[in-house]
Amino acid sequence: ETSAKVIDGKAVAKQIKDEIKIEVLKMKDAIGVVPGLAVILVGDRKDSATYVRNKKKACEAVGITSYEICLPEDSTEEDVLKHIADYNENPKVHGILIQLPLPRHMDEARILNAVSIDKDVDGFHPLNIGLLAKRDREPFFVSCTPKGCIELLHRYGITIKGKRAVIIGRSNIVGLPVSLLLQREDATITIVHSRTENPEEIVRQADIIVSAAGKANMVRGSWIKPGAVIIDVGINPIDDPESPRGYRLVGDVCYDEACKVASAITPVPGGVGPMTIAMLLSNTLDSAKRALKFE
Amino acid sequence: ETSAKVIDGKAVAKQIKDEIKIEVLKMKDAIGVVPGLAVILVGDRKDSATYVRNKKKACEAVGITSYEICLPEDSTEEDVLKHIADYNENPKVHGILIQLPLPRHMDEARILNAVSIDKDVDGFHPLNIGLLAKRDREPFFVSCTPKGCIELLHRYGITIKGKRAVIIGRSNIVGLPVSLLLQREDATITIVHSRTENPEEIVRQADIIVSAAGKANMVRGSWIKPGAVIIDVGINPIDDPESPRGYRLVGDVCYDEACKVASAITPVPGGVGPMTIAMLLSNTLDSAKRALKFE
Ligand SMILES: NC(=O)C1=CN([C@@H]2O[C@H](COP(=O)(O)OP(=O)(O)OC[C@H]3O[C@@H](n4cnc5c(N)ncnc54)[C@H](OP(=O)(O)O)[C@@H]3O)[C@@H](O)[C@H]2O)C=CC1
Ligand SMILES: NC(=O)C1=CN([C@@H]2O[C@H](COP(=O)(O)OP(=O)(O)OC[C@H]3O[C@@H](n4cnc5c(N)ncnc54)[C@H](OP(=O)(O)O)[C@@H]3O)[C@@H](O)[C@H]2O)C=CC1
Structure with a gap:
């Protein structure tokens, strides 16, 4: 009887995070800047709060600065869009995450579309999907x-x-x-x-x-x-x-x-x-490198 | 021995073009405007010239106005982009086609990207492809x-x-x-x-x-x-x-x-x-309807 090899995502994720940590340090030493990741959380779903907390911890562990906005459940779309616009402008922020699901009264597509394409570290923007689908093109983020x-x-x-x-x-x-x-x-x-x-x-x-x-x-x-x-x-x-x-x-x-x-x-x-968060950190690092023309 | 049914694209295309012709007339009667399709041709490839001519004829046959710019092979990207920008602005033009292939010295992706997403009747813009790929979204054009x-x-x-x-x-x-x-x-x-x-x-x-x-x-x-x-x-x-x-x-x-x-x-x-040109006319009509909020 054979037994399959176990693909150990936890170990690989750890290895990737170690690699990222080194690169973040290098960046800090060379140009005095570290990557920044902003998360926008709307409402008070417990599972979402847990995810956001985990992302924050993961950022800290590799030296990425995390920014966070928590908005009440009854916020308007305009409130969220306002914060997205701020993060889009903020040069310290290289990645913007909208924690899903959003409250039901919000138009998810409209809000995701508002994230600047070069900070869409989730890769959910339809333009990023289109670039991924087209053979001769490269998405900003996967x-x-x-x-x-x-x-x-x-x-x-x-x-x-x-x-x-x-x-x-x-x-x-x-x-x-x-x-x-x-x-x-x-x-x-x-x-x-x-x-x-x-x-x-x-x-x-x-x-x-x-x-x-x-x-x-x-x-x-x-x-x-x-x-x-x-x-x-x-x-x-x-x-x-x-x-x-x-x-x-x-x-x-x-x-x-x-x-x-x-x-x-x-x-x-x-x-x-465990790979999902590692890739989020990796996308944020890549975004910072691109924005800062580092390496 | 069985024999497959022949799917007659020529007949279906004719039927679709007849349908479009009626809709264009309706539009003209109601608001005095007809759809417009602009084609940009660069260089003097014979096959491309033939395609462009066929598209023009097809437009005429259904009452769509066609616009055409033929640029010499040695034009610059900026020349092409200039004409795209003009057509993007021109309210009489509801669809813009860049006849491919472009001369080899041009960056095809850059040029196709310049076509306004709501006039991209070819549906080649990566955003249109992304919207087509995403389940809950609709592309402007297919x-x-x-x-x-x-x-x-x-x-x-x-x-x-x-x-x-x-x-x-x-x-x-x-x-x-x-x-x-x-x-x-x-x-x-x-x-x-x-x-x-x-x-x-x-x-x-x-x-x-x-x-x-x-x-x-x-x-x-x-x-x-x-x-x-x-x-x-x-x-x-x-x-x-x-x-x-x-x-x-x-x-x-x-x-x-x-x-x-x-x-x-x-x-x-x-x-x-024969279906390809019929669909191009159909996309142009849809675009005009959308732009003019007709129907
Ligand atoms: N970090 C991680 O490891 C992550 C894990 N997940 C997990 O992955 C899973 C999928 O997530 P997500 O893609 O968001 O889920 P969705 O519910 O959005 O999509 C599920 C897909 O599976 C298809 N499907 C459902 N039932 C069947 C079936 N019986 N046979 C074949 N196909 C079926 C659906 O088909 P149809 O399109 O026809 O409805 C749909 O396309 C979940 O368990 C989720 O928790 C998700 C994200 C991150
Ligand atoms: N109006 C119409 O009816 C139109 C007709 N056409 C015709 O359709 C055909 C395809 O056009 P287009 O998509 O532009 O062509 P491309 O050359 O861009 O793509 C051809 C595709 O076929 C795949 N392919 C090539 N050889 C094989 C093979 N032996 N086995 C399996 N797959 C193979 C290629 O694979 P890989 O990706 O690995 O290279 C590629 O994905 C052409 O004959 C073209 O003339 C095209 C457009 C309009």
């Missing part, structure tokens, strides 16, 4: 989670070119940009979504599976071609009476079954998750 | 040839949702936007390109095949699942001593073989080709 998926493949020396890649999910923030990135590296991509018939047959053809459906344990061992590489983006809570919180987090892929068939797999947690 | 492919499927009542679609080719102007359009309509898409291994196996799974590879007769009968629908975008010259010009045009799909397996197929010429 979204953090998708970039993290590809980075894991790279750091583990997994060949992408010419391989069949099946991406499960086509969301703007994960599935779509992952697909575009894999195609840029010459994979032959198939995108599975909720309207796809016989997804298991299609997934079984994949050399590389990226799952971002948000369905606990959907991808069974029988869906996987022996030797396939699996990047599991899903983060799904399932009941677990033995856990102190009453639940635990699992991926989209049935890990125990997949381990016996795949050649490599990301665990959940500890796979793609 | 590129003409890809839109023509989908329009043919619609007008022939071919179901897209839930079907396996294989797109051969991933160019910015055909393969990529066709893929995004099919996915928007809930097809499960696979994109085949020059680095794809065993393309025939993949193509054989398709319910809908869209080929835009530019390789004469590449797709053989054995590549096609019985009953599949084929949209052949390829236009490829092959030697033909019997033709007065010494060559004739064929598609990417081996037509005689495909006819025996497919349920429906576009011929070359007379399939997708």
Whole structure:
């Protein structure tokens, strides 16, 4: 019985953060400036507050300055746009994050569009997506989670070119940009979504599976071609009476079954998750370098 | 022996042009304005001149005013940008086309980017591609040839949702936007390109095949699942001593073989080709309606 190699996102993320820390120091020594990341949080969702806190801590750990605005739930779109405009102008800020979801009374597209294209470290601006999709063009930023998926493949020396890649999910923030990135590296991509018939047959053809459906344990061992590489983006809570919180987090892929068939797999947690913040820091550093014409 | 239904792009294009003509007349009657399309041609390539002439004729036939600037091969980028800026400002112009290819000394991306996003009737601006890719957004314009492919499927009542679609080719102007359009309509898409291994196996799974590879007769009968629908975008010259010009045009799909397996197929010429200009006129009309808030 074989057992898949574990793709250790936590370790890779740590390594990347160490690399970033060194580069930030170099920048500080050379030109006396450090990168800055601004986060705008609207409302008081607990999970959002946690994410923002984690991003702040991660910035501090590598020497990136973090800026933060917390607005009340009943703020207007104009309030948010005002703060975005300020950060767009502020030369100390090289990346701007709008923590999603926004309150329901706000037009998300309008607000995301207001972020200056060269500070859109989330890579969600449609122009960044268009530049990513177009073959001869380069986006200013690639979204953090998708970039993290590809980075894991790279750091583990997994060949992408010419391989069949099946991406499960086509969301703007994960599935779509992952697909575009894999195609840029010459994979032959198939995108599975909720309207796809016989997804298991299609997934079984994949050399590389990226799952971002948000369905606990959907991808069974029988869906996987022996030797396939699996990047599991899903983060799904399932009941677990033995856990102190009453639940635990699992991926989209049935890990125990997949381990016996795949050649490599990301665990959940500890796979793609930690890479997202590392890529956010990396995008912020790149943005600062570009703005300051450093290196 | 079965024989595929012929998807008659010439007839559909004629029907669409008749529809446009009526709408242009309505607009003229109601507000005294007709749509305007501007074409910028640089250099003296014969094929480009022919395309431009055909577009002009097509405009005239439906009552759209056409504007044209022909610049010498040795013009500068600034010359072209100047004319684009003029057309961007000109309220009589609702669509601007830059005839490609541009002379080699010009930066194509820079020039295409200069076209105002709401006059980009070719839909080549990266922002339009990004809006097309993002699920909850709408592009200002969809590129003409890809839109023509989908329009043919619609007008022939071919179901897209839930079907396996294989797109051969991933160019910015055909393969990529066709893929995004099919996915928007809930097809499960696979994109085949020059680095794809065993393309025939993949193509054989398709319910809908869209080929835009530019390789004469590449797709053989054995590549096609019985009953599949084929949209052949390829236009490829092959030697033909019997033709007065010494060559004739064929598609990417081996037509005689495909006819025996497919349920429906576009011929070359007379399939997708005529649809492109019809869609250009349609985009120009839509643009004028939007600009003039008509209807
Ligand atoms: N840092 C990290 O690690 C991150 C993890 N995530 C996790 O990734 C997962 C996906 O997130 P996100 O992309 O935002 O989710 P969305 O809900 O926006 O998108 C889910 C996608 O999966 C498809 N899908 C849903 N059910 C099925 C099914 N049964 N079979 C096939 N496809 C299906 C949907 O199809 P359709 O389009 O037809 O509806 C949709 O395209 C979540 O678990 C999320 O928590 C997300 C972001 C970051
Ligand atoms: N109005 C109309 O009907 C129009 C017709 N056309 C015709 O459509 C065809 C494609 O045009 P365009 O998209 O501009 O062409 P490009 O040359 O820009 O793109 C061709 C695409 O096909 C892929 N390809 C090439 N050879 C193979 C192969 N052997 N197997 C699989 N994939 C292959 C290429 O792969 P890779 O990316 O790896 O290089 C590329 O993605 C041409 O014949 C063109 O004349 C085009 C526009 C309008």
